[in-house]
Amino acid sequence: MMNIGEAAAASGVSAKMIRYYEETGLIPPAGRTSSGYRTYGPKEVQILRFVRRARDLGFPMEKVADLLALWRDRSRASADVKHLAEAQVQALEARIREMQEMKAALQHLVHSCAGDQRPDCPILDDLGGHMASAGLSAMAR
Amino acid sequence: MMNIGEAAAASGVSAKMIRYYEETGLIPPAGRTSSGYRTYGPKEVQILRFVRRARDLGFPMEKVADLLALWRDRSRASADVKHLAEAQVQALEARIREMQEMKAALQHLVHSCAGDQRPDCPILDDLGGHMASAGLSAMAR
DNA sequence: TATGGACCTTCCCATGATTGGAAGGTCAAG
DNA sequence: CTTGACCTTCCAATCATGGGAAGGTCCATA
Numbered sequence: 001m002m003n004i005g006e007a008a009a010a011s012g013v014s015a016k017m018i019r020y021y022e023e024t025g026l027i028p029p030a031g032r033t034s035s036g037y038r039t040y041g042p043k044e045v046q047i048l049r050f051v052r053r054a055r056d057l058g059f060p061m062e063k064v065a066d067l068l069a070l071w072r073d074r075s076r077a078s079a080d081v082k083h084l085a086e087a088q089v090q091a092l093e094a095r096i097r098e099m100q101e102m103k104a105a106l107q108h109l110v111h112s113c114a115g116d117q118r119p120d121c122p123i124l125d126d127l128g129g130h131m132a133s134a135g136l137s138a139m140a141r
Numbered sequence: 142m143m144n145i146g147e148a149a150a151a152s153g154v155s156a157k158m159i160r161y162y163e164e165t166g167l168i169p170p171a172g173r174t175s176s177g178y179r180t181y182g183p184k185e186v187q188i189l190r191f192v193r194r195a196r197d198l199g200f201p202m203e204k205v206a207d208l209l210a211l212w213r214d215r216s217r218a219s220a221d222v223k224h225l226a227e228a229q230v231q232a233l234e235a236r237i238r239e240m241q242e243m244k245a246a247l248q249h250l251v252h253s254c255a256g257d258q259r260p261d262c263p264i265l266d267d268l269g270g271h272m273a274s275a276g277l278s279a280m281a282r
Numbered sequence: 283t284a285t286g287g288a289c290c291t292t293c294c295c296a297t298g299a300t301t302g303g304a305a306g307g308t309c310a311a312g
Numbered sequence: 313c314t315t316g317a318c319c320t321t322c323c324a325a326t327c328a329t330g331g332g333a334a335g336g337t338c339c340a341t342a
Contacts (some may be wrong), residue, residue: 005318015319016301035308037319058243061298082254085247092244096237102199103233106226113223121219123226124212126194146289156290157330176337178290202328283342290337301326308319 004030007040011048018048026051026065058092145171148181152189159189167192167206199233 008015018038021027027047030038040048050071054064063084070081112122149156159179162168168188171179181189191212195205207225211217 003319014300017299019321020300033308035319037308055299056243057247058240078254079257082251085251085254089244089247089251092240092247096240096244099199099233099237099240102197103230103237106198106230106233110223110226110230113219113226115220115223117218117220119215119217119219121222123219123222124208144290155329158328160292161328174337176290178337196328285342286340288338288340291335292333294331294333296331297327297329299326302324304321304323306320309317310315311317312313312315 001039001041002045004038004040007038007045007048010045012052013048021048021051024061026061026068057088059088063088142180142182143186145179145181148179148186148189151186153193154189162189162192165202167202167209198229200229204229 002010004015004018007013008018011018013021018027018030022029022038027044030040030044033039047068050068051064054067055061059067066084067081070084109123109126114120143151145156145159148154149159152159154162159168159171163170163179168185171181171185174180188209191209192205195208196202200208204225208222211222211225
């Protein structure tokens with residue numbers, strides 16, 4: 001049995017976040033010693049690592065909760081899990097695409113800027129431009 | 142002269158955010174009518190559009206403030222602006238790379254999952270795995 | 283001129299995930 | 313027995329944004 005600090009070190013989740021996950025119900029309340037310290041065993045650490053890894057993979061907390069439920073449910077079909085993961089891949093793809101569009105637009109501006117001592121700068125001209133800038137403005141951020 | 146609602150419509154920045162930008166000092170305080178309404182002219186709307194566009198391009202607020210300062214400074218060199226924009230391109234590239242790594246890791250898992258009725262699922266196996274998962278865990282999110 | 287509705291004002295709250303700190307209790311080693 | 317490193321709870325801040333309440337203003341129409 002470990003205390004919260006050891007569990008944090010073993011799982012890669014900070015003690016602060018472990019308490020937060022418990023408070024929000026993502027993970028079940030930890031056991032307590034007679035003096036009130038939280039206790040964690042290997043199983044709990046594994047759950048924490050699960051959460052950590054899923055967060056690393058970009059799953060929002062809500063989806064992590066879904067994954068945890070599937071993980072705990074021995075009878076679930078792997079198709080359910082695969083579906084969640086595929087949705088997450090698509091969410092990542094969408095965000096990547098968005099950011100690539102931003103980058104392309106910005107690079108275009110960078111390339112058209114002399115970058116010397118003169119004050120003329122197409123980048124600022126574009127940013128302050130009088131046109132509606134409808135294209136990029138439509139991008140949800 | 143427009144009121145805040147008209148300025149919001151003309152700039153694409155919500156009234157809420159206009160007040161917030163003013164409060165945080167990103168933009169100077171707007172003029173007021175005798176009854177306390179904020180007033181905006183074409184110049185102010187242009188500034189708001191500038192902010193909006195820069196945010197669309199992924200600039201964090203802090204960098205937007207830098208860009209605004211350069212914009213207002215008639216004597217600045219275009220190199221300064223270009224430098225900021227290049228840094229932003231690199232920041233975007235780094236984030237894109239991170240997310241592509243996440244996506245690749247997740248796709249790898251998806252491909253190795255049968256996705257049928259059986260409960261065996263490499264995705265969950267990996268997430269809860271006993272290994273340290275050092276590689277991806279090192280990725281800052 | 284009164285009234286209604288669409289606007290404005292300020293103020294507070296919530297989000298999501300995380301970090302920080304203060305005040306106080308506990309544990310283990312010296 | 314003291315010291316320092318841990319633990320506990322509670323409260324606050326972050327960042328950019330949205331939601332809403334309570335109250336004032338503006339304007340068109342009845």
